[in-house]
Amino acid sequence: MSQQGTLHRPMGVSLMSSKEPLLRVEGLKKYYEAENDFLSQLLGRSKTVKAVDGVSLEIGEGETFGLVGESGCGKSTIGRTILQLEEPTAGSVYFRGQDITKLSSEELRNLRTEMQVIFQNPHSSLNPRLTVNDIIGEAFEIHDIGTESERDTRIKELLERVGLNASHANRYPHEFSGGQLQRIGIARALAVDPDFIVCDEPVSALDVSVQAQILNLLEDLQAEFGISYLFIAHDLSVVEHIADRIAVMYLGEIAEYGTPEELFTPPQHPYTEALLSAIPEADPRWDGNRIILEGTVPSPINPPSGCKFHTRCPKVIPPAGYALEQDEWRAILSLRTRIDNGNIPLDQFSGDIATAIREEYDIPDTIPADVDRILSEALEAVAVDDFERASSMLDKELETPCAVHNPAIRSTANGQVACHLFDDRYADGTVYPETTREAN
Amino acid sequence: MAPTTPERTTERGRIRISGFDPDVVASREPLSSWTPELEATEGKGRLEYAWERFKRNRLALFGTGVIVFMVLLAVFARPIELPDSLPVLAGQVIQPFSLAPVSPGTQDLINAHNPPTLENLAAWPPSPLGIFGTDWAGRDLFSRVIYGGRWSLSIGFIAVAVALFIGIPLGSIAGYYGGKIDEAIMRVVDMLYAFPFIVLAIAVIAILGRGYWELVLALVAVGWLPYARIIRGEILSVKENEYVAAAKALGATDRMIIIRHILPNAMAPVIVQATLSVGTIVLAAAALGFIGLGLSPASAEWGVMLNVEQDSIARGRWWAGVFPGLAIFTFVMAINLLGDGVRDAFDPQGDRTGSGGMR
Numbered sequence: 001m002s003q004q005g006t007l008h009r010p011m012g013v014s015l016m017s018s019k020e021p022l023l024r025v026e027g028l029k030k031y032y033e034a035e036n037d038f039l040s041q042l043l044g045r046s047k048t049v050k051a052v053d054g055v056s057l058e059i060g061e062g063e064t065f066g067l068v069g070e071s072g073c074g075k076s077t078i079g080r081t082i083l084q085l086e087e088p089t090a091g092s093v094y095f096r097g098q099d100i101t102k103l104s105s106e107e108l109r110n111l112r113t114e115m116q117v118i119f120q121n122p123h124s125s126l127n128p129r130l131t132v133n134d135i136i137g138e139a140f141e142i143h144d145i146g147t148e149s150e151r152d153t154r155i156k157e158l159l160e161r162v163g164l165n166a167s168h169a170n171r172y173p174h175e176f177s178g179g180q181l182q183r184i185g186i187a188r189a190l191a192v193d194p195d196f197i198v199c200d201e202p203v204s205a206l207d208v209s210v211q212a213q214i215l216n217l218l219e220d221l222q223a224e225f226g227i228s229y230l231f232i233a234h235d236l237s238v239v240e241h242i243a244d245r246i247a248v249m250y251l252g253e254i255a256e257y258g259t260p261e262e263l264f265t266p267p268q269h270p271y272t273e274a275l276l277s278a279i280p281e282a283d284p285r286w287d288g289n290r291i292i293l294e295g296t297v298p299s300p301i302n303p304p305s306g307c308k309f310h311t312r313c314p315k316v317i318p319p320a321g322y323a324l325e326q327d328e329w330r331a332i333l334s335l336r337t338r339i340d341n342g343n344i345p346l347d348q349f350s351g352d353i354a355t356a357i358r359e360e361y362d363i364p365d366t367i368p369a370d371v372d373r374i375l376s377e378a379l380e381a382v383a384v385d386d387f388e389r390a391s392s393m394l395d396k397e398l399e400t401p402c403a404v405h406n407p408a409i410r411s412t413a414n415g416q417v418a419c420h421l422f423d424d425r426y427a428d429g430t431v432y433p434e435t436t437r438e439a440n
Numbered sequence: 441m442a443p444t445t446p447e448r449t450t451e452r453g454r455i456r457i458s459g460f461d462p463d464v465v466a467s468r469e470p471l472s473s474w475t476p477e478l479e480a481t482e483g484k485g486r487l488e489y490a491w492e493r494f495k496r497n498r499l500a501l502f503g504t505g506v507i508v509f510m511v512l513l514a515v516f517a518r519p520i521e522l523p524d525s526l527p528v529l530a531g532q533v534i535q536p537f538s539l540a541p542v543s544p545g546t547q548d549l550i551n552a553h554n555p556p557t558l559e560n561l562a563a564w565p566p567s568p569l570g571i572f573g574t575d576w577a578g579r580d581l582f583s584r585v586i587y588g589g590r591w592s593l594s595i596g597f598i599a600v601a602v603a604l605f606i607g608i609p610l611g612s613i614a615g616y617y618g619g620k621i622d623e624a625i626m627r628v629v630d631m632l633y634a635f636p637f638i639v640l641a642i643a644v645i646a647i648l649g650r651g652y653w654e655l656v657l658a659l660v661a662v663g664w665l666p667y668a669r670i671i672r673g674e675i676l677s678v679k680e681n682e683y684v685a686a687a688k689a690l691g692a693t694d695r696m697i698i699i700r701h702i703l704p705n706a707m708a709p710v711i712v713q714a715t716l717s718v719g720t721i722v723l724a725a726a727a728l729g730f731i732g733l734g735l736s737p738a739s740a741e742w743g744v745m746l747n748v749e750q751d752s753i754a755r756g757r758w759w760a761g762v763f764p765g766l767a768i769f770t771f772v773m774a775i776n777l778l779g780d781g782v783r784d785a786f787d788p789q790g791d792r793t794g795s796g797g798m799r
Contacts (some may be wrong), residue, residue, distance in 0.1 A: 085688055112691035125682035129704040138700075139690050188686065283455045287448035 020097045021058040022228050023082070023196055028055045028091035030074070030081050034301055049300045051077040053252035054091070059196070062222065064229040066243030066260075068236055068275070072297060074252040075232045076120075079198040082230065083117055084108055095196070113143055116189035120201035122181030126173040132159070132184055133169040139191040158187040162217060179210035186217065196228045203238060215242055237279055240264070248272045251308040252300060253406075258415020269417045270315040294334055304337075307420065310402040311337045317420055319398045320430045328367045332375065335361050336394045339378070342387045354379035374398060401426045490785040500781020506774035510767075513539060514589030540583035541570075544740040566759055573759040575749060581759065585767050588740035591652070593771065595741075596722040599659040600714050606660065607667025608710065612698050614668065615675030626672065629665050637662050638727065645733045655734055659721050666717070667710055674706035681705075708786040716779035719772040726768050742768050 030052040052074040059065045067075045080086045082093050084100060092099045100111060119125035126135055133155055140151045156166035162183040173181055182202060189197055199218065203211040219242060221227060233239045239246055240260045248256045248263070248271060256269040263272060274291040281288060293312045298304050304311045316333055318324040324332075338344050338361065349356040357363075357379055367375070374397045381390035395403070407418045420426040494500060520535035566573040572581035614625040632640065644658035678684070679702055687697050728734045729743025730750075737748050745764040752760035 080685070083689055085685055109691040112689060115689075117686065117689045119682040119686065121682060125686055127681075127683040127687075127701050127705070130700075138687065138692070142691050142696070185686075188690075192690070281452055283449075283452075285447065285449055286452070286454070288450050288452065 020094075022061045022063075022096065023059040023230075024094040025055060025057045025078075025082060026092045026094070028052055028078065028081060028093065029089045030077050030086060031089045047301050050252050050303060051300060052081065052088075053303075055249075055252075055254055056091075057247060057254070057257075059228050059230060061195070062226045062228055063245065064222065064231050064243045066239035066246040067230060067232045067249060068234060068239050068246060069249030070234060070297065072300070073249045074300075075234075075249050076200050078249075079117065079200050079230060079232050083115055083198055085117075109142075113139075113192040114194055115196045115198070116192060116194040117198045117200060118182075118185050118189050118202045121205050122178055122185055123173070123205075125185050126181055126188075128173050131170050131172055135173070135184060136169075136188050136191050139188065143192065145192075154191070155187075158190055159184075161190070161221075162187045163213075178206050179213060182206060182210075182214055183217070186214075186221070190221065190225075193225070194227065196230070198230045198232070200232050201234065202231075204233065204235065211238065218242065236275055248275065251297060251303055253308060254409070254418065255309065256415060256417045256419075257409070262415035265414045267412070267414065267422075269419045270313050270421070271309050274314070294330070295337070304403070306401070306403040306405055307407050307418075310400070313402065315421060316402045317400050317426055319400050322371050322398070323368050324371060325366070328364050328371075331361070331363050332367070332371070332394075332398065335363060336391070336398075339382060339387055339394065340391050344382060344387075346382070346385060353383040357382065371398065401430075494781055494785035497781045497784060499777045500784070503774040503777025503781065506770060507778060510589055510771055510774070511593060513586045514593055517583070517587040517590065518543065540580075540587050542580050542583050544579060544584040544587040565757075572763045573757075575745070575760050576752070576757070581745075581763050584740040584745060585742070585763050588742050588745060588764065589767070589771075591735060591739060591741035592722050592725060592743070592768070595652070595656055595659070595725045596718045596771075596775075599656050599663055599721045599725075600718050602656065602660045603663035603717075604667055604710070604714055607664035608671050608703070610664070611668035611671035612675055612703065615672035616679060616694065616698055616702065622672070625668070629668050632662065632665055635662070637724065641724065641728060642731075642733060645728065650733065650736065652735060655725060655728065658728070659724055663717065663721060666713055670709050670713055671703075671706055674709060675702055678702050678706045712779060712783040712786060715782045716776060719775040719779070722768065722775075723772055 029050070032049040032051055034047040034049045055074075055078055057065065067078065069075050077086065081088045084093075084103075088101055091101075093101050095111065095115065100108065103111065130138075136155045136158055137151055140146055140154070145151070146154060155169055159166045159169060164180060164183050164187070168176075173184070176184065182205075185202075202218070203214050206214060215238065218229065222229065229242075231239060231243055236246075240263075243260060245257065245259055246263050247254045248269065250271050255271045256263065264276065266273070268276070274293050277288060277291045291314060293314070295312055298308070298311055307313070310316050311333070314330060315326065316329060318326070318329045335357070344357065346353065349360070354376060363375070374393070378390040378393045381387075381393065401420050405420070407420050407423070409416050409418045410422050412422050515535065516537040517540045519533050519538055522529045522532045522534060524530045570580045570582055572585060575581055575584070610625050614622040635643075640662045641658040644661050645654060648654040648657060675698075681701075684697060684701055687701050692700075725734060725741070726743030726746065729741050729745075730747045732747055734744050734747075735741045737744060742764040746761060749757070749760040749764075752758070
């Protein structure tokens with residue numbers, strides 16, 4: 001056994017220049033082919049799922065970067081793509097200034113000692129056929145680090161460091177509890193002495209009491225070894241506890257960046273606001289107004305135009321020139337989304353279909369006459385099953401920047417937000433031509 | 441006194457826990473002598489659990505016993521000599537025991553003592569001289585049946601082993617890499633599956649000719665298909681486990697990941713299938729022997745023995761067909777009992793059978 005590597009790198013030796021962040025992600029995209037069977041390939045009929053659609057972020061040395069969002073918004077995909085477990089469709093990942101998407105597999109293998117990962121489900125992230133000793137020691141075998149006895153000592157050290165008994169090294173994963181398994185997973189990641197760890201929902205499969213222990217362990221390890229974390233979670237209160245900066249994701253894009261303080265201080269992105277309002281409060285007299293978002297997350301195969309959140313946003317900018325209240329506008333927008341998707345079962349309505357639709361989908365009576373006229377025309381088209389005409393009519397007459405332009409990230413008083421509400425030019429609801437927006 | 445409705449508030453964080461110092465909890469006097477322990481006191485792998493379940497299954501143990509018995513009979517039927525082609529040890533006897541009373545090829549065994557009838561020239565019914573009787577050529581059936589196990593059993597085990605050796609790597613590659621490689625391998629499997637088993641084996645023998653290794657090859661040609669399919673399906677699900685991604689993140693090579701992480705977790709159904717198909721292969725070899733495509737008519741392979749005695753029952757020589765047939769039946773039944781036992785042993789819920797619910 002040769003000794004190509006050493007177990008410990010001397011602390012404080014930094015290979016990077018002072019300005020460059022440890023990790024920089026630029027315009028990362030990851031698309032998957034859906035319906036990827038042989039026949040549809042032959043027919044050239046494949047669909048793409050845009051799991052991650054142009055994400056940029058920077059993580060500094062010793063920093064914890066929180067990434068939150070609901071299930072299926074692409075947060076785990078970002079983590080895996082950064083680690084090159086999945087090849088990005090586009091974009092670059094710079095680690096210490098080096099674009100690791102262009103590395104050869106051999107160079108990438110060496111880099112694996114710098115970047116590690118901790119997974120969500122400790123029961124499936126540890127091979128049930130291997131002992132703890134083999135699981136943690138695998139890194140040493142792969143990278144040919146240390147002699148047999150050095151490895152043994154190091155494994156025992158790691159187990160003690162993550163709060164387990166060193167004598168447990170010869171046991172199998174099924175003999176441990178979830179929290180203990182997660183500690184083993186952390187020990188495995190620490191074995192190669194990494195500078196950056198992707199924590200892919202490391203506590204969401206654990207009991208609340210164990211969650212706190214694991215979070216504290218992660219913080220202690222960060223303080224001791226100066227590790228940077230990309231902390232992926234769907235629980236804002238967990239991220240608030242551990243992260244230095246947070247990014248909120250929606251449908252493959254980042255909606256808002258900021259420190260926890262910035263994120264929790266209004267004004268925020270409407271999505272962040274809704275997420276924050278859903279954090280439970282242990283106060284029997286608390287009566288917060290929880291914002292309930294309409295509908296479900298749209299399919300990433302066919303995401304909405306413009307701002308991807310506009311189909312559910314409670315604060316969509318009303319079209320210019322109409323005196324629409326927000327709730328009226330929201331009701332019309334929801335109906336419009338249904339019409340766009342052809343999601344109105346016409347055969348279930350009887351009598352005057354237009355009126356029945358208004359009743360069924362709770363269109364308020366109070367909407368201004370000019371808007372009402374457009375809506376009536378559109379509903380007439382729907383009644384004769386011409387969804388396309390109705391859809392294009394509503395799109396043209398009731399045009400909102402939210403449905404046309406994809407908002408860029410803008411700096412605000414509290415962090416950076418991708419929302420037209422923070423863009424003064426859209427204040428009156430006028431849709432500027434694309435060129436003006438690009439020029440900005 | 442009527443309860444007063446408390447005032448509602450939208451303010452967050454009104455209730456806070458203060459004065460809680462985690463260090464105090466860590467350093468205080470323990471409340472009791474209890475210390476958290478691991479769930480199990482002793483390490484046990486899944487194979488050990490499977491073995492324990494298997495040991496409790498009496499039918500499977502019986503089947504195993506029968507197979508071991510038949511294998512021992514076959515091995516110790518006649519002495520084994522090293523082949524003459526070996527330079528120094530040629531002709532050396534490595535197994536001196538001889539359970540079979542006579543060599544399976546010895547003819548006119550009983551004729552020397554008793555006059556044959558007109559109808560059955562050299563065949564004699566079971567008698568103290570030969571407890572299974574003799575066949576048409578006057579060869580001792582008891583000797584032939586136990587010696588014949590050497591052919592039948594070895595074909596079963598070798599053909600399955602070779603089929604595993606082909607099926608597992610191909611299925612693993614198809615399942616792990618996916619995409620075009622997967623398509624190519626699995627379409628070949630589908631194509632071969634489209635042929636009836638026996639027809640494909642006959643075609644291979646028709647091309648290669650008759651013989652022991654030709655027969656094994658014919659059985660392997662179709663025998664590897666189920667293993668490739670099963671292992672591919674298993675790997676498709678096992679490779680989604682996060683420990684595979686973790687190994688990749690550690691920089692493990694594909695070969696290491698397949699051998700160390702994926703195959704051990706995907707093998708159980710293949711082991712079950714392999715055990716069960718030893719019986720099928722022995723039957724198929726016998727069937728090929730019966731239609732005259734197996735080993736040479738002079739060999740003592742059980743299927744061949746049935747073939748050369750096709751008309752025996754019509755001529756009243758029931759023993760000539762019954763004993764080789766019984767040997768095939770016993771072995772296949774025993775291997776099926778064993779296979780069922782292996783399958784139950786790998787099924788964690790098999791633990792509960794017979795105990796009427798939770799224990």
